[in-house]
Amino acid sequence: MTIAEVAKRYGISADTLRYYEKIGLIPRIGRNKSGIRDYTEDDCHWIEFIRCMRGAGLPIEALTRYIALFQQGEETAEERKLILIDEKEKLEKRISELNDTLDRLNFKIAQYNKPKL
Amino acid sequence: MTIAEVAKRYGISADTLRYYEKIGLIPRIGRNKSGIRDYTEDDCHWIEFIRCMRGAGLPIEALTRYIALFQQGEETAEERKLILIDEKEKLEKRISELNDTLDRLNFKIAQYNKPKL
DNA sequence: ATAATATCTGGAGTAAACTCTAAGTCAAGC
């Protein structure tokens, strides 16, 4: 797949895809004989995964660390798992905070509904 | 209260407090005879509210709109309520997305735990 | 009264995460 096709598929710009590769957020993409990127299905899965995680606010640093370990092979599985667990716990905290803010927002809206005092 | 006291109370820098005031994220703070800010308890409540909402990712633009309406008086109550409802709905969607990502993370961690195939 | 510390303003600088530009290469259509 060309960069344009992948960009369209995920609604990302080609610039962003190149940027993600440059900073190691996705693996280095293979090139054809003339140096043009050719994305595999595996590459696409990474992109989709990374997009999802970034969308939830996982830090780029944790994700680049994760992908670097992944590329080092099976013996890094335990370390990769720890990264996921760590980020999972942070995400749970974050969701809990957001729920608190949501409660507060609902309370404030209720105040606007009631007070014909 | 001085700006330093408020900064300490909420763990924000004085620069950030001045910045929030400059962009209308909190109301204009009253000054003493020599032009130095004197924060009231009401000012502090605004700061705490805004911090909480910003922490949940509510856009600055919506919050500046909200505070501008608030300062225009009681007749803007309905419009302010609509802003809160709108942001509440966006926050619910966001939390739901985060929960989906959390599920995915848990699934991936489970894969790391199992596969002694 | 003087030195040290805190505050003021306007504006410049910073970091993150893109986003765009320039200059060059390459494949496809006419």
Next chain:
DNA sequence: GCTTGACTTAGAGTTTACTCCAGATATTAT
């Protein structure tokens, strides 16, 4: 064979949300 459009790279520019700085004024301690 040449133009058009997509692709390449390195590097500059943008946006958001602060954060810092300079120069001036004010308050506090000695």
